[in-house]
Amino acid sequence: MSYLTVSNATKRFGTSFTALDGVSLAVERGEFFTLLGPSGCGKTTLLRSIAGFNDLTSGDITLDGANLRIVPPHQRDIGMVFQDYAVFPHLSVFDNVAFGLKPRKVPAAEIKTRVTQALEAVRLGAMAERLPAAMSGGQQQRIGLARAMVINPRLLLMDEPLSNLDAKLRIELREEIRDIQKQVDIATIYVTHDQEEALAISDRICVMNAGRIEQVGTPPEIYGNPQTRFVAEFVGTLNTFTQGAALEALLQQMGIKVMSVAAWTARPERLGLASRDEQLSGAATLDGTIAKFIYLGREAHVQVETAAGMIVVQIANPGMTRTREPGEPVKVAVPREALMAFGADNARIEW
Numbered sequence: 001m002s003y004l005t006v007s008n009a010t011k012r013f014g015t016s017f018t019a020l021d022g023v024s025l026a027v028e029r030g031e032f033f034t035l036l037g038p039s040g041c042g043k044t045t046l047l048r049s050i051a052g053f054n055d056l057t058s059g060d061i062t063l064d065g066a067n068l069r070i071v072p073p074h075q076r077d078i079g080m081v082f083q084d085y086a087v088f089p090h091l092s093v094f095d096n097v098a099f100g101l102k103p104r105k106v107p108a109a110e111i112k113t114r115v116t117q118a119l120e121a122v123r124l125g126a127m128a129e130r131l132p133a134a135m136s137g138g139q140q141q142r143i144g145l146a147r148a149m150v151i152n153p154r155l156l157l158m159d160e161p162l163s164n165l166d167a168k169l170r171i172e173l174r175e176e177i178r179d180i181q182k183q184v185d186i187a188t189i190y191v192t193h194d195q196e197e198a199l200a201i202s203d204r205i206c207v208m209n210a211g212r213i214e215q216v217g218t219p220p221e222i223y224g225n226p227q228t229r230f231v232a233e234f235v236g237t238l239n240t241f242t243q244g245a246a247l248e249a250l251l252q253q254m255g256i257k258v259m260s261v262a263a264w265t266a267r268p269e270r271l272g273l274a275s276r277d278e279q280l281s282g283a284a285t286l287d288g289t290i291a292k293f294i295y296l297g298r299e300a301h302v303q304v305e306t307a308a309g310m311i312v313v314q315i316a317n318p319g320m321t322r323t324r325e326p327g328e329p330v331k332v333a334v335p336r337e338a339l340m341a342f343g344a345d346n347a348r349i350e351w
Contacts, residue, residue, distance in 0.1 A: 001065060002026035003187050004050070004155060009059035011045055019045040020056070021211040030185045032178065036198040037208035038234070043191045046208075047157050050189065052076055063154060076155075079148030079186075083160040085140040087132040093119065094128040097146045104151070118146040121180055138169045145177065149184060156181070156188040162197065170194075174201050195235045199223060207231050229342040232265060239266050239311050246286065246307035253284035254336045261341045261349060268314035272333030273302055273324075283333040286311070290328040304332055 004027040011020040020042045027033045035043035048054040050061060052073030061068040068076060087096050097115045106114070119125045122142040132140050141161055148156055161177070162170040178201040181188050192198055198205050199219040207214045207222060207230070215227045226232035241247045241264045248258055274280055276287065288306035300318035304311045311332050324330070341349040 003029040003031075003064060004189075005060070005062045006046070006050070007060040007062075009046065009049065009061065010057045011042075011049060011054060012057045018211055020049070020059075023059070023208075023211070023213055025206055025213065025216060027187055027189060029187055032181055032188050032190065032201060032203045034190045034192060034198045034202040034205045035208060036192060036195065036205050036235070037214075038193060040210075041208040042211040043208050044159055047159055047189060047191050050155070051078055051080055051157055077151065077153050079151055079153035079156045081141070081144045081148045081156070081158040081161045083163045085132075085137070085144050085164075087140050087143050089131065089133050092129050092131060093124060093135075093143055096132065096143050097150050100147055100151045114150050114152075115146075118150040121149065121183065122146045123176070136169075137165050138173050141165070141173060142176075145180065149180075149186070153186065156186045158188065158190045160191055160193070162192075162194075170197070177201065199235070207234065209234075226340070227348045229263060229265075229346040229348075232340060232342070237268050237312060237314075239268060239271070240309070241265070241311075242307075242309035244308065250284050250286055250308065250334060254334075254339075256336075256339075256351065259341070259349070259351065260343075261351075262344045262346075263342045265340045265342065266334060266338045268301065268312045269316070270335065270338035271311070271313045272335075273304070273313045273315065274331050274333055276329045276331055278331075280331075280333050283335045285331040285333055287329070287331050290324045290326050290330060292326060293324040295323065304330060306332060 006023060006025050009020050009023040012018050023046060035046060037043050045054060049056050094115055097118055098111050101111045101114065119128055122145050124139065124142050124146065132143060162173055165173065174197055202219055204216060204218055205222045206216045209230050215222060215231045222231060223235055226235065232238050247264060251258055272283060286306050286308055288304035288311065290302060291305045291310065292303040294301040295318060300315045302313045302315060302324050304313060313332060341351050343349050
């Protein structure tokens, strides 16, 4: 049996809105499990239901084999980290972290030991006597993480903890959070709407949409083998070829019989770019004209106008001098294995 199990979870608010619609998932011991999806998809509602802040309308939640729904929130031994830091400005870093231990009647000597260990784990050991107001946003978020861990929780829940930080600090702190989680080996459920963040730190990702689960898998499975069109479009960039004669000709080059497919798609990095007179092998081609060249340093995105629609090609390591000018005639190379097909029900079609 999995460590945490959610079975057929449904949550309705009033009579008109269903936030969770029959959600079922399982999280293993020590796993870093991420709930990923757009605003309003149900990920925070699910997290709050596990914490006990929202009770389900129906369904089951078990932790280590025990029914969690009958346990009051303050008795669930769950640590929670919020996006707004939730630190007490008038208390020192040490007292902020120790706050959750005092109601549990932990002896003073043990409080000192556990708080010291928690602060060392989040690299704040030298700042125990400081006040949070004198600290950066990243340091304040580490205080929240230490406070969640110091109670020795059975489960750690994190609700978009990095959303209020700048981009560089988010990257640094997400790596630290992952390292700390591995070190303490606590099963963790992490909520985010940031696809790159989810791919970078997760053992597995659960993509949610409109209160339902679209797909659960490892980061390579979610990105490289999306099972629904929503997952393919939400996680990463996706080209969708316009239906018509140009697409049919492209498929014929590959020897693919035209099927009843709602959308043929491809990731930008799976495509290639060549001049019109260049000979290519191993890929079908689509003639086009450069519409825009976007230089991003380690990569470039080239927008190409074709008879099958606007296609984006991602070029790795574009260098300092090589650019593509608008109006330049080119051809887009489309390897057969780059194509992904989706049906009218948005499910992946194997072909």
